[in-house]
Amino acid sequence: MSNGGSFDQSCAPTLFARHDEIYREGKPAEFIYKIESGCVRTHNTLNGGRRQIDAFYFPGEFFGLDAHAVHGSSAVAVIPSAIRIMSRAAGDVVTTQHLLTLTAGEMQRIKKHNQLLRKRAEERVVGFLLDLAQRGRNQSEVDLPMARRDIADYLDLTIETVSRTLSRLERASAISLATPWRVILRDPSAIDWFNSQT
Amino acid sequence: MSNGGSFDQSCAPTLFARHDEIYREGKPAEFIYKIESGCVRTHNTLNGGRRQIDAFYFPGEFFGLDAHAVHGSSAVAVIPSAIRIMSRAAGDVVTTQHLLTLTAGEMQRIKKHNQLLRKRAEERVVGFLLDLAQRGRNQSEVDLPMARRDIADYLDLTIETVSRTLSRLERASAISLATPWRVILRDPSAIDWFNSQT
């Protein structure tokens, strides 16, 4: 698969502070974005104030690949982040073929998230941790830049359930919480097992 | 949006009987498919025998738009169906632009399904019925060609909960079950309301 190498140097990265909005739901989707450093989340706010997080993105990953002319969700920096912004207009450095590849990858990601939402709370949390471990540099240590509220809204659980589940996993010696935002996985090989669970 | 009109006549439809497999998970994704008549479901079988239905497709809709070189799920005819099969190879009648449009639409559909999975049982069932009503010819009468087991595996509920929820909706005069596979919606305008619930 293309890693976007052919067009990722097309502009200087823009800096965003913690909780800065990168684009807003409903606005025209003119650009695609690539994370250089930091972490971004995309979310919709349903009427009722309830918030739904669609995805977290980490360095090297692309986001903003909405289906239609307008963004279906808002993007916000979870921590200070550097992001490359590229026009998705036809005829630009971003080709239709690129877009198709990236969009197909995004679809894959959503399907995976979909499967996660069908599992029980503990499996969701474990799946989330293993996913982050796999995407991070260190397979056995995971950094959680986002708050419990964000994790809960991503996994469709309450913050209490997320917290309780992490505590239970720690008591069971499956993980270790160095700090609430730094998790050590006791069995990194669990990643392979989990990924085989289609 | 393109309705695919430029290439939907490129071959004669193939007929599939009830429960016939159209393609299988893991096989190369060489074609895309358009339903002329009938109904198709796509599903994965997780190890553990548990089945997960990703989508139902109806006349006029496309399926088989998997992200990668191989299908991520199997496709099966729910009832006797006529399906047009087209090669997705580059240089064929199906252009990259077509594929991007169709894939983006598929992504939209998955996101919608995703939101459905975050709701409570009753909302999932109602959302499912309204979705089918909207896609069908008659806004106030829905035909359910699939079994309760299929609906349950699509909504991530048990067949008991689906059945109980439908019964409760009928007692509440929200719907009417002419037969277990024919639902009359008492308030079709609910579709607009439900779609506004992001």
Added chain:
DNA sequence: CGTCACATTGAACCTCTTCAAGCGCCGTGG
């Protein structure tokens, strides 16, 4: 008329949510 597959209904159980309180960290101000 009997059988089979599917749908419906009931009751006990379990998981997650809800409501409520406690804890720890950090920045601010006296």
Added chain:
DNA sequence: CCACGGCGCTTGAAGAGGTTCAATGTGACG
């Protein structure tokens, strides 16, 4: 420098919603 207050995480107890197990109902087909 330390007390205070706010914010986010954790923990506990009660309650609601769905699942599980089990039985009953119903229509199609031989």
